[in-house]
Amino acid sequence: MSAPRGQFSSNIGFLMAAAGSAVGLGNIWGFPTKAASNGGAAFVVVYLVLAFLLAYPALMAELTIGRHARSNMVQALRGISTGPISRLFGSLAGFGGILVASLILSFYAIVAGWMVAYLADPFASLLGADGAAAWLTGNSVGRNLTFTAIFSGMTMLIIAAGVEKGIERWSTLLMPSLIILLLLLIVYVLTQPGATTGLEVYLMPDFSQFSPKLLISAMGQAFFSLSLGVGTMLIYGSYLSQQESLPRLGALVTLIDVGIAFTAGLLILPAMYVAQEAGTQIFSAGGELIAGPDLILQVLPALFDTMGTAGLFVAIAFFALMVIASLTSSISMLEVPVAFSIENLGVQRRLATPLVGLVIFAISSVIIINFDTLFGLVVSISTEYGQPLLGVALCIFAGWIWRRDQLLAELQKGHPGIEKSLFWKIWPWYVRIVCPLLILAAFAQSVL
Ligand code: PFF
Numbered sequence: 001m002s003a004p005r006g007q008f009s010s011n012i013g014f015l016m017a018a019a020g021s022a023v024g025l026g027n028i029w030g031f032p033t034k035a036a037s038n039g040g041a042a043f044v045v046v047y048l049v050l051a052f053l054l055a056y057p058a059l060m061a062e063l064t065i066g067r068h069a070r071s072n073m074v075q076a077l078r079g080i081s082t083g084p085i086s087r088l089f090g091s092l093a094g095f096g097g098i099l100v101a102s103l104i105l106s107f108y109a110i111v112a113g114w115m116v117a118y119l120a121d122p123f124a125s126l127l128g129a130d131g132a133a134a135w136l137t138g139n140s141v142g143r144n145l146t147f148t149a150i151f152s153g154m155t156m157l158i159i160a161a162g163v164e165k166g167i168e169r170w171s172t173l174l175m176p177s178l179i180i181l182l183l184l185l186i187v188y189v190l191t192q193p194g195a196t197t198g199l200e201v202y203l204m205p206d207f208s209q210f211s212p213k214l215l216i217s218a219m220g221q222a223f224f225s226l227s228l229g230v231g232t233m234l235i236y237g238s239y240l241s242q243q244e245s246l247p248r249l250g251a252l253v254t255l256i257d258v259g260i261a262f263t264a265g266l267l268i269l270p271a272m273y274v275a276q277e278a279g280t281q282i283f284s285a286g287g288e289l290i291a292g293p294d295l296i297l298q299v300l301p302a303l304f305d306t307m308g309t310a311g312l313f314v315a316i317a318f319f320a321l322m323v324i325a326s327l328t329s330s331i332s333m334l335e336v337p338v339a340f341s342i343e344n345l346g347v348q349r350r351l352a353t354p355l356v357g358l359v360i361f362a363i364s365s366v367i368i369i370n371f372d373t374l375f376g377l378v379v380s381i382s383t384e385y386g387q388p389l390l391g392v393a394l395c396i397f398a399g400w401i402w403r404r405d406q407l408l409a410e411l412q413k414g415h416p417g418i419e420k421s422l423f424w425k426i427w428p429w430y431v432r433i434v435c436p437l438l439i440l441a442a443f444a445q446s447v448l
Contacts, residue, residue: 005070005239006162006163006239007164007240007241008163008164008168008236008241009168011241011244011249012172013164013168013171014168014240014244014249015249015252015253015256016168016175017168017171017236017328017332018233018236018249018253018332019171019252019253019257020171020328020329020331020332021233021236021328021329021331021332021333022225022226022227022253022254022256022257022329023175023178023257023260023261023328024325024328024329024330025108025111025112025115025322025325025326025329026221026224026225026261027225027257027260027264028182028260028264028267028321028322029322030224031047031221031261031264031265032202032261032264032265032267033268033289034218034291035047035202035265035269036201036202036265036268036269036272036289037288037289038209038214038217038218039205039206039207039208039209040201040202040203040205041202041203041204041205041206042205042207042209042210043214043217043218044202044203044265045205046210046214046215046218047218047221047222047258047261050215050218050222051222051225051226051254051257051258052254052258053438054219054222054435054438054439055222055225055226055228056250056254057395057427057431057434058223058226058228058229058391058394058435058439059226059228059233059250059253060246060247060250060398060431061398061399061431061435062228062231062232062233062237062394063233063234063236063237063240063249064237064246064398064410064411065077065080065234065237065394065398065402066233066234066236066238066240067237067238067240067242067246067410068406068407068410070238071238071339071343072094072098072231072235072238072336072343072344073093073098073231073235073340074090074091074094074097074098074344075094075340075343075344076090076094076234076238077089077090077091077093077094078090078091078094080401080402080403082401082403086397086401089401090397090401093390093393093394093397094231094340096386096389096390097229097231097234097390098230098231098337099386100229100230100382100386100387100390101231101232101333102333102336102356102359102360102363103363103378103386104230104333104382104383105155105330105333105334105360106360106361106364106367106378107364107367107375107379107382108326108329108330108333109148109151109152109155109330109360109361110144110148110364110368110375111326112148112151112322112330113144113147113149113150113151114144114147114293114296114297115319115322115323115326116147116150116151116319117136117137117143117147118136118296118301118315118319119316119319119320119322119323120136121137121301121315121319122312122313122315122316122319123316124136126312137297139297141368141369144368144371145365145368148361148364148365148368149361151323151326151327151330152361152364153357154327155327155330155331155334156353156354158331159331159335159338159349159353159357160349160353160354166331167332167335170327170328170331171328171331174324174328177324178260178321178324178328179260181318181324182260182263182321183263185267185314185317185318185321186267186270188314189270189274190266192270192274192277193274193277194273194275194276194277195270195271195273196270196273197273198270198271198272199266199269201269201273201289202265202266202269202270215442215445216445216446219388219439220383220387220388220446223387223388223391224383224387225261226257227332228387228391228394229386229387229388229389229390229394230333230336230387230390232332232333232335232336234394235332235335235336235339236332236335238339241414242413242414243413243414244414245414245415245418246410246413246414246415247411247418247423247427268295271300272289272290272299272300274303275299275302275306278302279306280299280302280303281299282299296322300318304318334353334356334360337360338352341355341356384447385447388439388443389443392435392436392439392440392443395431395435395439396436398431398432399428399432399433399435400432404428407428408428
């Protein structure tokens with residue numbers, strides 16, 4: 001007998017957890033900087049369209065399969081298979097999902113570790129511990145290992161507590177805090193000199209930058225932002241009660257994700273131009289807006305430094321926001337291999353979590369030690385190849401392999417009258433034909 005499965009206690013709990021997974025560094029850091037370097041509002045418009053036309057239908061495939069199967073990705077895909085070949089394909093995609101989720105977590109925890117170190121930095125400054133402050137922002141291997149370990153430990157503590165007491169409780173606490181911090185920071189930054197230039201760069205569309213590259217970049221961003229392909233949303237769907245409407249909850253998760261990404265742009269772009277006004281370089285030698293780690297780890301801290309004591313509090317609020325956003329995402333990634341270990345290998349959650357967590361931390365450590373060769377490679381393999389290809393596999397499972405009557409029956413649960421909706425008329429065909437073709441086309445463009 002296996003242990004009883006966890007379940008979210010309410011639809012709000014699910015919503016906070018799924019939106020928490022979706023809202024992360026991808027929204028607050030990735031989205032605004034991609035928008036700024038790809039034509040501002042032109043990118044925003046393309047992203048919005050893709051999020052609803054491509055990412056939302058793919059998200060629905062994961063949620064529907066997950067809630068029906070009530071199990072992790074490997075078991076779920078095998079369970080809805082109809083023959084030995086599709087079962088083999090299901091195992092491959094399922095294990096692929098576990099591997100890619102673990103790889104994403106291994107680099108995500110490093111970046112999140114930087115955020116924890118930068119959150120600790122103003123406290124060290126306040127205490128007058130200048131040596132410690134310099135170490136915290138010094139980018140040494142020791143610093144990176146320490147803070148990746150701290151962040152991974154926090155992730156493990158939440159996951160070890162289980163679905164309701166860990167994932168749901170913490171997401172419900174952290175997501176509203178994230179929104180409050182984000183809004184406070186926006187209000188503060190928008191009152192600083194230079195902010196309106198940033199708003200213009202963000203909100204004035206430059207459609208001349210529209211290109212296949214922009215489309216692909218927006219699709220990758222949408223997939224990463226909605227945590228698609230790796231079984232995170234599938235496993236969260238599997239903890240959702242049958243009384244809830246999947247299309248509605250999925251749409252809400254997408255709206256919250258897109259809404260917070262857009263709102264974060266109202267913070268990051270104005271903040272960059274405020275920094276410029278205060279004398280910080282925000283363009284690279286090649287004339288491009290600084291978007292990578294230098295933005296978060298140099299441009300913004302330089303800005304906070306010019307703000308005197310207020311800057312210490314702004315820095316604390318900003319890096320607390322980043323840590324919170326990272327944590328609600330990292331727990332969803334760790335849950336993927338942990339749920340597999342519990343359900344398929346029979347290991348108890350309290351043991352499975354540290355075991356899996358340590359393996360992933362070991363991968364992070366190898367990346368930290370060989371940062372220049374491995375970091376970009378792992379990001380690229382997992383997010384540019386892994387996520388879209390697994391997304392196609394999930395659409396094929398929902399659209400072609402899974403028995404149609406079962407798929408439709410799952411959609412009807414918790415949503416009386418769905419037969420009259422547009423969703424019912426469009427989605428089952430859409431996920432079968434349009435979704436996989438669109439993803440594959442964009443994928444081919446980007447890698448060929
Ligand atoms: N959606 C997260 C973000 O935007 O930062 C990243 C992410 C979380 C990707 C969970 C994949 C995943 F399974």
